[in-house]
Amino acid sequence: MAILALAENLKDLEARLGRIVVGQAPDGSPVRANDVNAAASMVALLKDALMPNLAQTREGGPAIVHAGPFGNIAHGCSSVVGTRLALAYADEVVTEAGFGFDLGAEKFLDIKCRSAGVWPRGVMLVVTLRALKHHGGAAAAKVADPDREALLKGFNHLEKHLESVAAFGLPAVLCVNRFPQDTEAELDELRAFAKARGVGIAVCDGFGKGGEGSLELADTVLAMLDATDAAPPKPRFLYELEQTPEEKIRAIARTVYGADDVAFTPGARKDLETARALGGAGLPVCMAKTHLSLSDDPAKTGRPRGFTLTVREVRLSAGAGFLVALTGELLTMPGLPREPAARRVTVHPDGSITGLMQGE
Numbered sequence: 001m002a003i004l005a006l007a008e009n010l011k012d013l014e015a016r017l018g019r020i021v022v023g024q025a026p027d028g029s030p031v032r033a034n035d036v037n038a039a040a041s042m043v044a045l046l047k048d049a050l051m052p053n054l055a056q057t058r059e060g061g062p063a064i065v066h067a068g069p070f071g072n073i074a075h076g077c078s079s080v081v082g083t084r085l086a087l088a089y090a091d092e093v094v095t096e097a098g099f100g101f102d103l104g105a106e107k108f109l110d111i112k113c114r115s116a117g118v119w120p121r122g123v124m125l126v127v128t129l130r131a132l133k134h135h136g137g138a139a140a141a142k143v144a145d146p147d148r149e150a151l152l153k154g155f156n157h158l159e160k161h162l163e164s165v166a167a168f169g170l171p172a173v174l175c176v177n178r179f180p181q182d183t184e185a186e187l188d189e190l191r192a193f194a195k196a197r198g199v200g201i202a203v204c205d206g207f208g209k210g211g212e213g214s215l216e217l218a219d220t221v222l223a224m225l226d227a228t229d230a231a232p233p234k235p236r237f238l239y240e241l242e243q244t245p246e247e248k249i250r251a252i253a254r255t256v257y258g259a260d261d262v263a264f265t266p267g268a269r270k271d272l273e274t275a276r277a278l279g280g281a282g283l284p285v286c287m288a289k290t291h292l293s294l295s296d297d298p299a300k301t302g303r304p305r306g307f308t309l310t311v312r313e314v315r316l317s318a319g320a321g322f323l324v325a326l327t328g329e330l331l332t333m334p335g336l337p338r339e340p341a342a343r344r345v346t347v348h349p350d351g352s353i354t355g356l357m358q359g360e
Contacts, residue, residue: 002286002320004049005067005079006115013050014043020319021278030278032318052082059211062090071099073288073332075107075322080116087118092225094124099291101125101161102256109168110237110252111284111322119235122171122224124217125161129182129190132158135301144181151186155193156303160294162199164256169236173224174201175217178208200224207357241282245272248285249311249325257294259309268325271314275323278316286322288330296328 003020007013018034025031033039052066066082069075076098086093097108105123113119129151130143136154138147158174165172174194176187187203194201202220205213239251246264253259264272275281292298295307313326326332344355 001067002069002074002317002322004046005069005075005077006112006320007050008080008116010043010047010050013046014039016319016321017042017046018319019321021316050079050081052079052085057211061211071097071104071107072291072330073324074320075111075286076104077108077112080112083112083116083118092222094221101164102294103287103289103291106164106238106252106256107286110239111286113235114237114241114284115321119233120170121228121232122173122221123165124173124175124221125158125165126175126177127158127190128177128179129186130179132190135303137302144179146183146186148186148189151189153302155190157294157301158193160258160303162197167236167238167255169233171224171228171233172199173217173220174199176201176203178203178205178213180208239285241284245275245281245283245285245314245323245325249287252285252287253309257289257309258303258305259295259307261308263308263310265310265312268311268314275314275316278318280316280318280323283316284322286317286320286324288324288326288332290328290330298328 003013003016007016018032018039020033021030022033022036022038023031033042052064055063055065057063064078064082064086067077067079069077071077078095083093083095086095095108097104097112101123109120132154133143133147133150134140134154135157136147136150136152138145138150162172174190176190178187191201200220200223202217204217206217207213238255239248243251246262250262253262289296290298293300293304295304296309297304297307300307309327311325311327315324315326317324341355345353346355347353
């Protein structure tokens, strides 16, 4: 999935597939897909899959849905081909980089944008009062309840994300996804937080009201984009490819996660030496980390400080073109719910469909 998402065209797809390491020869040298003449046949299987899918919203707005590398274990972005297609047909393109700015957006900028040679005009940082209160210490069962103290404490978490956005030299807009229980008093607290930092903010009720509930957000994002016309942001990465893998990992951990330092287990150090021997030293780094915390410990909510990030394993994704640094305990295969979402989908006699969205 990561290979498909980063491939520029069929030729690039074949080159990436050909670089996959499938084993070792008796002398220890890598055996790649090209060595067993498998790349061309894999391209034949994926030829149509490289074509983006044009879907639409319920109100008829175009949406390109293509590729899905998970943001906590891969780079969490839609395809390069899909992005280029959207840019060719629209004046403004909004794309998702999933699992928080610390995971999805960092990889979108340091991996996808670097590879594709594109750079965004700004960042729409999605927040909810519930998540902020959770990061402020509120129990999960209580985050819908008004709790000014927890909300204000949760702003520390949001502050760190805004600092990370600024580290890339990008302006930001806060998109507040509204829930029915949200109070105007707490929304005003968040508005005041944003105003004090010179950050645009809009309350979005797109889930409840569709496009009509998203107009404030659209206007706020357009204002941010218009403000960059005279001097569009230029690419600013957290690290250079010439740096060592250890330096790249430390740059991400210190700047985006707020870690004091990074510790490498003996196994991870051995993995790094293997990656170097296989030619992976000059690749970008894809961090595999929990999405529940800025640290590698899912229990550390808010803005953790004074911690050391531990890298326990490093894997070479030769086809995708990055090193994967694994931290903490997490599944490296996408996790699925116990009950498949498909069980909730119903096609009614009039042709309408329900169950596609949560809560239906």
